Amino acid sequence: MDRRKFIQTCGLTIASTYLFNQTTFASEFKRNPAIKPIVGSWFEFMHHNAVEGTYWNPALKEFTTEQWRLKVKEISEAGMEYLVLLSVADSGKTFYPSKLQPRYDFVCDDPLEAVLSAADEYEIKFFVSNDFWDDFRNVEKMMIDTEIAKLREKGMEEVAGKYGHHKSFYGWYFPNETGIHNTIDEMTINYVNACSRKARELIPGCTNLIAPYGTKTIRVNDQYIKQLERLDIDIMAYQDEVGVNKTKAGTAARYYEALYKAHEKAGRARLWADIEVFRFEEDVYKSALLPARFERVLKQMEDISPYVENILIYQYIGMMNKPGSEAFAGHESSTTLYTDYMNWLDVQNEIIR
Amino acid sequence: MKKNIWIFFLVMFTYTTVFAQWKNYKIENGQSPKNDVRSISFDRQGKMWIGTWYGVYKQKSDKWLIQGVENIYVNTIFIDDTNTLWVGIWGGGIYKAKEGKEWKHLKEACPSISANVITADRKGNLWVGTFGGVTHFDGEKWIFYKAGQVALGDNSVQSIISDSKNRIWIGTNHGLSMFDGTTWTLYNETNSPLPDNDVYSLCVDNKDNLWIGTCNGLAIYNGKKWKTYKKEAGGLPTDLILSIVEDAKGNIWFGTNKGVTVYNGKEWTTYTVENSNLPDNCVQTITFHNGKVYCGTGSGVSVFLR
Numbered sequence: 311m312d313r314r315k316f317i318q319t320c321g322l323t324i325a326s327t328y329l330f331n332q333t334t335f336a337s338e339f340k341r342n343p344a345i346k347p348i349v350g351s352w353f354e355f356m357h358h359n360a361v362e363g364t365y366w367n368p369a370l371k372e373f374t375t376e377q378w379r380l381k382v383k384e385i386s387e388a389g390m391e392y393l394v395l396l397s398v399a400d401s402g403k404t405f406y407p408s409k410l411q412p413r414y415d416f417v418c419d420d421p422l423e424a425v426l427s428a429a430d431e432y433e434i435k436f437f438v439s440n441d442f443w444d445d446f447r448n449v450e451k452m453m454i455d456t457e458i459a460k461l462r463e464k465g466m467e468e469v470a471g472k473y474g475h476h477k478s479f480y481g482w483y484f485p486n487e488t489g490i491h492n493t494i495d496e497m498t499i500n501y502v503n504a505c506s507r508k509a510r511e512l513i514p515g516c517t518n519l520i521a522p523y524g525t526k527t528i529r530v531n532d533q534y535i536k537q538l539e540r541l542d543i544d545i546m547a548y549q550d551e552v553g554v555n556k557t558k559a560g561t562a563a564r565y566y567e568a569l570y571k572a573h574e575k576a577g578r579a580r581l582w583a584d585i586e587v588f589r590f591e592e593d594v595y596k597s598a599l600l601p602a603r604f605e606r607v608l609k610q611m612e613d614i615s616p617y618v619e620n621i622l623i624y625q626y627i628g629m630m631n632k633p634g635s636e637a638f639a640g641h642e643s644s645t646t647l648y649t650d651y652m653n654w655l656d657v658q659n660e661i662i663r
Numbered sequence: 664m665k666k667n668i669w670i671f672f673l674v675m676f677t678y679t680t681v682f683a684q685w686k687n688y689k690i691e692n693g694q695s696p697k698n699d700v701r702s703i704s705f706d707r708q709g710k711m712w713i714g715t716w717y718g719v720y721k722q723k724s725d726k727w728l729i730q731g732v733e734n735i736y737v738n739t740i741f742i743d744d745t746n747t748l749w750v751g752i753w754g755g756g757i758y759k760a761k762e763g764k765e766w767k768h769l770k771e772a773c774p775s776i777s778a779n780v781i782t783a784d785r786k787g788n789l790w791v792g793t794f795g796g797v798t799h800f801d802g803e804k805w806i807f808y809k810a811g812q813v814a815l816g817d818n819s820v821q822s823i824i825s826d827s828k829n830r831i832w833i834g835t836n837h838g839l840s841m842f843d844g845t846t847w848t849l850y851n852e853t854n855s856p857l858p859d860n861d862v863y864s865l866c867v868d869n870k871d872n873l874w875i876g877t878c879n880g881l882a883i884y885n886g887k888k889w890k891t892y893k894k895e896a897g898g899l900p901t902d903l904i905l906s907i908v909e910d911a912k913g914n915i916w917f918g919t920n921k922g923v924t925v926y927n928g929k930e931w932t933t934y935t936v937e938n939s940n941l942p943d944n945c946v947q948t949i950t951f952h953n954g955k956v957y958c959g960t961g962s963g964v965s966v967f968l969r
């Protein structure tokens with residue numbers, strides 16, 4: 311072998327070894343076009359349950375405007391295009407300067423402006439919350455109390471007035487959780503339809519979303535289809551409830567399959583999924599949330615992909631962080647979920663890094 | 664044309680008689696929560712009872728008769744030696760019914776509103792896994808065990824089994840707990856080779872090996888050594904194991920969301936919708952009774968024919 315060929319051979323060997331090392335982890339996954347990627351996530355300025363938010367609430371409080379921008383950028387770079395803001399207020403305080411309630415004393419004066427500006431920049435579509443102006447734990451009261459409804463509408467007017475100009479203001483999210491047992495009840499229809507009316511009055515052409523739970527108890531029948539027809543909502547992202555241990559991973563497909571048929575028949579709300587990418591550190595609802603293992607999340611995604619238009623997650627904040635992120639909020643294992651998901655996404659997108 | 668029709672029927676007949684591996688039962692045609700079979704049990708007369716996502720059904724000849732209340736979400740049923748039916752309901756707690764009649768709600772048996780699993784230990788005493796801990800009937804009273812007070816992984820109990828020493832093994836979302844009557848021991852990813860803390864299914868074979876089905880792989884524990892299996896090694900169609908049972912020949916059957924797999928100690932064989940007449944790949948419960956393997960799927964009950 312002459313010197314030139316020898317150098318060429320060595321170079322190729324080194325290059326292929328390097329590439330192999332770079333792609334070894336990614337190649338643990340096999341490309342499966344049938345699995346839909348995560349296209350969006352819930353978003354929050356503070357987790358509403360202090361124990362659950364143990365690992366990221368303290369960091370969010372200290373986030374600067376620039377860190378909020380970086381966080382939105384990071385999410386966008388993970389291939390996500392939708393963000394669903396859980397709340398604009400919580401326990402009598404707001405996450406933006408408001409005339410209705412005092413503002414949370416966070417480092418960033420106006421986190422809502424910070425993230426919507428960043429979302430404009432990174433072409434994210436935001437579903438902005440219209441609620442948690444009162445005690446969100448009393449869901450029924452939140453839905454039917456007329457005084458709370460008035461406050462909610464004032465809040466929507468204020469939010470639309472201050473932030474409605476953002477191109478990222480895609481629509482509204484009505485966060486009082488719609489628990490479905492058997493079918494959609496009248497209280498839910500009245501609440502959602504009233505919110506939708508006000509939402510469109512303020513932001514014409516907005517797209518609105520709810521995320522019902524109790525998915526596995528829904529009786530998909532003619533009555534359910536009729537209720538769907540009456541419900542004035544654009545997108546229903548049903549919770550898969552794997553993180554709260556109510557459903558075993560990989561077994562939710564039948565519920566979404568039945569819902570797919572019902573939504574097709576009703577021809578109104580689009581069917582999305584809200585998959586839970588968390589687990590509890592100890593007991594359900596009584597301990598901190600931690601990121602789930604990606605192997606479990608992948609099973610959740612694979613299970614329901616055939617039946618839903620889009621997969622959103624609950625949630626990027628706290629559960630996923632890019633390694634080395636300057637806007638880090640969450641348990642250290644959140645980088646593992648991020649890295650594993652991104653490696654899988656690279657394989658799906660046939661990207662070799 | 665007439666000849667073609669005869670050939671078609673001959674092919675169909677040959678397929679269904681020679682190649683069909685499963686005899687399938689449905690409560691009603693089409694997709695229905697009535698066909699969503701979560702649990703299978705047999706009474707002393709050998710009649711099959713099934714717990715579905717709509718209610719409890721008893722097989723009578725080729726018909727299925729609803730038992731008790733309709734439109735409930737049955738997670739588990741168990742028929743004890745006295746022919747008493749025990750029913751665990753999502754959002755409904757525990758009911759018992761002697762000979763399937765006179766349903767009685769047992770508040771003390773279920774500290775949560777939902778029960779996931781009911782079984783009996785080797786002495787015939789009941790164990791109930793709920794969404795809020797474990798309860799045990801010692802013959803006189805119900806005893807309640809809760810995570811934090813004992814080494815129970817957490818209070819979301821997914822599976823329970825007893826071994827030949829009457830030790831109780833409990834699968835939770837935070838590992839596998841063992842209670843020997845005195846002491847509780849917790850096995851998890853941190854202190855053992857358990858492949859995942861979400862323990863969905865358990866089985867004790869005739870050699871007293873414990874088979875542990877998790878959300879992310881299979882483990883076998885013989886009391887001293889652990890062995891783990893993953894899909895990548897070949898054999899299993901997925902790492903998600905929803906149910907496990909041993910048949911009379913010592914074969915181990917695994918219900919997964921990608922079909923049912925049988926392991927004879929050497930070879931693994933998987934039956935799916937794609938390669939057999941199994942109606943649904945989601946096999947969430949398996950029972951062995953009187954020489955036959957019964958699978959509860961999302962689309963009815965399937966009995967293995969050979």
